[in-house]
Amino acid sequence: MTTTKGLEGIVATTSAISSIIDDTLTYVGYNIDDLADYASFEEVIYLLWHQKLPNKEELASLKKELAENAALPDEVINHFKTYPIDKVHPMAALRTAVSLLGLYDAEADNMDQEVNYHKAVRLQAKMPTIVTAFSRIRKGLDPIAPRTDLGMAANFLYMLTGEEPSEVAIEAFNKALVLHADHELNASTFTARVCVATLSDVYSGVTAAIGALKGPLHGGANEAVMKMLSEIGEVENAESYIREKLANKEKIMGFGHRVYRQGDPRAKHLREMSEKLTHLTGQPKWYEMSVKVEEVVTSEKPLPPNVDFYSASVYHSLGIDHDLFTPIFAVSRVSGWLAHILEQYSNNRLIRPRADYTGPGKQDYVPLEKRS
Ligand SMILES: CC(=O)SCCNC(=O)CCNC(=O)[C@H](O)C(C)(C)COP(=O)(O)OP(=O)(O)OC[C@H]1O[C@@H](n2cnc3c(N)ncnc32)[C@H](O)[C@@H]1OP(=O)(O)O
Ligand SMILES: O=C([O-])CC(=O)C(=O)O
Known part of the structure; x- marks a missing residue:
């Protein structure tokens, strides 16, 4: 057996979602430079999930479904209120909230691909609401409900402060969301794929991915x-x-x-x-x-x-608290995680590599009373 520390250079799956070739990043063949300059985050979500850019009707329909599903169940809001608020990192709160959402989704364990797609929409829609609601609750403020007339970038900034964001802020935030949306087999995406390759559910895959993104060698x-x-x-x-x-x-x-x-x-x-x-x-x-x-x-x-x-x-x-930076990464990257989760389900095989054992050789069992 050969081992490569950190799996460097190992090709672990095929994927039609994003590529890094000769230091050029593309989402479904579209150069990141063009997407950053011209695309809305919602267009990118559609692109990653359907492997094509949406036409006007398709984009409007996705935006409508996202807007209709952005509000959080009261259970999540009430849960936040029970936290030892000054000790909880927002990434830990986000990880817990996504797991909690799974409890209130009657279809959480339904593995039909169409049902999983709509689960993906519901979860993507709620990510900005989770992060902004937690941010306000820990400051003793009431969460602000998402607006149906705003896109995801504008809505995030609005729900954070309650103020109408400037065009410059919306443009910058949208661009940041586009740039962070997917990145081939990075650590958190790989984590999501490993998790759901056991045929575990979407909420488990995203919860695991948030845990992987949290570390300072990655999104942290x-x-x-x-x-x-x-x-x-x-x-x-x-x-x-x-x-x-x-x-x-x-x-x-x-x-x-x-x-x-x-x-x-x-x-x-x-x-x-x-x-x-x-x-x-x-x-x-x-x-x-x-x-x-x-x-x-x-x-x-x-x-x-x-x-x-x-x-x-x-x-x-943009006036954002520093410990919200990584949760914002997750608000964007969840689009990529969900694309990879759907792709994994569509062509699944358990992901199970081997370890090259380096521990002691054969040992004789010594009963407890005879051990020094
Ligand atoms: C969205 C993202 O996840 S992007 C990455 C975000 N993470 C960071 O910015 C954290 C800082 N960067 C790093 O830790 C690394 O560069 C990583 C984790 C991104 C990549 O790690 P790896 O490919 O495993 O490289 P590795 O950590 O083995 O580094 C190779 C060599 O470069 C050095 N090196 C790598 N990154 C850095 C750095 N940021 N600062 C100083 N030295 C560095 C290492 O010390 C090592 O040196 P050595 O060979 O003399 O021991
Ligand atoms: O690809 C990686 O290893 C890390 C990264 O840049 C990302 O996830 O955006």
Whole structure:
């Protein structure tokens, strides 16, 4: 048996959803640069789930179904109110809420593909509502009901603050949702596929995926980037801060990638947005500090920024609490998880690799009373 640490380079499935070839990312063959510039998040959801772009009627129908299913059952809202609120990370709350939603879905264990598709719509629709409701409840505020006249990006920002978001904010947030929607066999998507390949249900697959996204080597890196930028504090501190971390062999959050070698094609879009938004909000230092960090890291190591690096200053400029950055990633990535879950069901085989055993050889059992 051969082993590859972290399954590097192993091709574990076929998939028609997204591809990374020669550092170019496509969703169903559409270059991420075009989608980031022109597509709404809802169009991307449709694309990932149907493997084609929607026409006007198809898009309107998906938007209607999403809007009709965005409200949360009272049980989820009431559950949030019982949490030791200052100790609960929003990713843990999101993970629990998705699991809880499964309890109130009478079709949770119905494995019909059409039923699973509509379950996917219902779950996608509720993700922004979960994150924003939790954010308000922990601040002692009432959750704000989703509006049927707003798209997902605008609705998220509206439910978070209760205020009508600006066009610039909606455009930036929509672009962030498009950029994070899918990414081939990343760790959380693989987790979702492994889970549902046992023929477990959609809610279990997404709950497992949220758990995998939470870690700082994956989606959790965006919150960690903001923590680092806050510690650096001012542009002039960036160089010494980064050089010291690198000298101590510490990882710089938001840099490096298992698949990309020349750079993550999503990062340039987020960098542009970071420049625009930090200047608009009168806080260019977060962009300038990020640029300085990139300059120092890349002068030392061949480690370009990944999607998480500039998204931190983008979300910060939109006034979003730092521990909501990873849940926002999940609000977007759930579209990809659900696409992969549906694809896995449609052509399923249990995912069960082997381990190369490295423990002791044959041992004789010693009864408890004779052990030292
Ligand atoms: C949405 C996403 O999930 S994007 C990734 C988000 N995660 C991060 O930004 C966390 C920081 N980055 C990392 O930890 C890694 O680059 C990962 C997890 C993204 C990829 O990891 P892997 O492919 O397993 O690379 P691995 O961790 O083995 O690193 C290879 C070498 O590069 C170094 N390296 C990799 N990333 C970094 C980094 N961000 N800072 C400093 N050094 C790094 C490692 O220390 C290692 O050096 P060594 O060979 O001298 O020991
Ligand atoms: O693909 C990966 O390993 C991580 C990543 O960039 C993502 O999930 O967007």
